[in-house]
Amino acid sequence: MIEEISHLRELLGSLQGIVATPGKAVLAATAICSLIAAIHVFRAWWRLRHIPGPFLNSITPLAMTYHCFTEDVTTYTYNLTRKYGPLVRVQPNVVVYNDPETLRRICSVKADYTKGLWFEFSRWNLERYSCIAMRDNESRKERKTKLLPAASRVDNQFYTLDVATSATFGKPFGFLKKDGDVEKYLETTEAMTPMFGVLGTLPWLVYVMHAWPLNRMMPGEGDQVGFGRMMNVAGSETTSIALRMALLSILTTPLTYRKLQAEIDNFHANKAVEADDKSVMTYADAKTLPYLQAVIREALRLWPPSAGLFTKEVPKAGDSIHGYYLPPGTEVGQCLSSVGKLPRIWGADADLYYPERWLEATPEKFDEMQAAVDLVFSSGKYVCLGKHIAWMELLKFFAEVTADPITWLTTDFWIRFTRRE
Ligand code: HEM
Numbered sequence: 032m033i034e035e036i037s038h039l040r041e042l043l044g045s046l047q048g049i050v051a052t053p054g055k056a057v058l059a060a061t062a063i064c065s066l067i068a069a070i071h072v073f074r075a076w077w078r079l080r081h082i083p084g085p086f087l088n089s090i091t092p093l094a095m096t097y098h099c100f101t102e103d104v105t106t107y108t109y110n111l112t113r114k115y116g117p118l119v120r121v122q123p124n125v126v127v128y129n130d131p132e133t134l135r136r137i138c139s140v141k142a143d144y145t146k147g148l149w150f151e152f153s154r155w156n157l158e159r160y161s162c163i164a165m166r167d168n169e170s171r172k173e174r175k176t177k178l179l180p181a182a183s184r185v186d187n188q189f190y191t192l193d194v195a196t197s198a199t200f201g202k203p204f205g206f207l208k209k210d211g212d213v214e215k216y217l218e219t220t221e222a223m224t225p226m227f228g229v230l231g232t233l234p235w236l237v238y239v240m241h242a243w244p245l246n247r248m249m250p251g252e253g254d255q256v257g258f259g260r261m262m263n264v265a266g267s268e269t270t271s272i273a274l275r276m277a278l279l280s281i282l283t284t285p286l287t288y289r290k291l292q293a294e295i296d297n298f299h300a301n302k303a304v305e306a307d308d309k310s311v312m313t314y315a316d317a318k319t320l321p322y323l324q325a326v327i328r329e330a331l332r333l334w335p336p337s338a339g340l341f342t343k344e345v346p347k348a349g350d351s352i353h354g355y356y357l358p359p360g361t362e363v364g365q366c367l368s369s370v371g372k373l374p375r376i377w378g379a380d381a382d383l384y385y386p387e388r389w390l391e392a393t394p395e396k397f398d399e400m401q402a403a404v405d406l407v408f409s410s411g412k413y414v415c416l417g418k419h420i421a422w423m424e425l426l427k428f429f430a431e432v433t434a435d436p437i438t439w440l441t442t443d444f445w446i447r448f449t450r451r452e
Pocket residue numbers: 146162163164171175182195198265266267269270273335336337341406407408409412413414415416417418420421
């Protein structure tokens with residue numbers, strides 16, 4: 032006992048010696064911090080060590096953060112699912128799956144999953160939650176019920192923003208009329224887009240940004256210009272991506288363009304006798320045109336406009352996906368780009384933009400394809416509130432844009448419309 036006490040004294044004496052010398056104290060502090068960090072990294076790696084994925088991703092979120100900055104994170108995640116299989120570890124606590132069945136099961140009303148930490152990226156006000164950021168299922172369900180009437184009323188981006196502001200504020204903000212940016216919304220959104228992805232991979236940054244002094248620079252709902260002025264306008268960005276990608280697909284596939292124009296010409300020719308106003312096609316009419324719908328579905332399949340991970344958190348009981356056990360608290364993300372290209376659903380030419388596949392499919396195949404493409408709007412208790420508005424905007428846009436003018440793609444995705452003779 033006496034011997035142990037004298038050892039302890041010696042140890043304390045040498046520690047006092049270290050702390051008394053500033054250089055040694057810094058060294059000791061660095062060593063302790065490094066040890067704590069190493070234990071933390073090791074524990075995080077150990078938890079999901081059985082899930083396939085690159086080693087770097089299993090110990091740090093930085094690979095994903097880097098790809099958010101370089102704006103190729105969707106392709107990066109898609110390539111990981113191709114290399115590592117249907118479940119891949121992309122961050123220490125985040126795994127990603129690539130099949131429609133898992134997405135439907137996780138999002139179903141009965142499942143105990145909740146929204147994951149990833150959604151913290153959308154919290155611009157820590158005191159309040161927007162619908163998309165609400166992680167508690169019951170509170171979100173209540174909010175969605177209240178928002179549904181506004182979402183049911185109802186760009187290129189000017190078009191989608193005017194539709195979205197009409198639904199939210201009762202009148203359009205006037206992007207189309209001005210033929211330009213209003214309240215610097217587009218300018219700010221564009222500058223901030225890579226930041227959204229980064230916050231999704233490092234959600235704790237949201238709390239740093241809301242602490243003084245950074246919080247003074249954050250956008251707020253009282254702002255006169257910029258993102259804060261417009262943050263209630265959900266869905267204009269996603270719909271605008273869908274419009275742009277479908278438009279690009281049509282303009283670069285002349286055969287598709289001609290077929291679509293022929294379908295619309297045919298519709299107007301047959302309707303001319305009975306209709307009073309032939310100039311604008313109604314939503315109900317647009318829904319009867321199979322090729323028009325195929326053109327849009329095919330673009331949504333290849334370029335899902337909301338391609339983020341949208342992680343959900345594994346409930347207390349844990350879960351298994353593709354035979355891999357996932358402990359509670361694991362974040363499970365979706366890879367929609369992969370869902371849209373799975374050869375077992377889309378065939379060997381899955382990478383090809385080919386709207387005809389929708390017309391050639393048997394009724395059973397068509398249903399399977401439709402159910403898979405529908406997932407770009409998510410499913411079950413997370414389903415997009417603006418799904419029907421978005422679909423209406425898309426159908427009506429293409430019904431009008433391809434009806435009369437001849438559309439030309441010029442440089443850098445500027446488009447010229449010329450009236451048909
Ligand atoms: C092509 C256009 C659109 C796409 C692809 C899309 C996609 C999505 C997706 C994937 C989600 C689910 C997120 C999750 O997993 O939790 C979502 C949620 C949501 N969307 Fe959309 N969206 C579109 C347009 C719109 C529009 C036009 C509006 C509003 C008018 C809107 C409002 C919302 C809202 C409020 C939510 C939150 C629902 C919830 O958290 O339960 N979206 N959207």
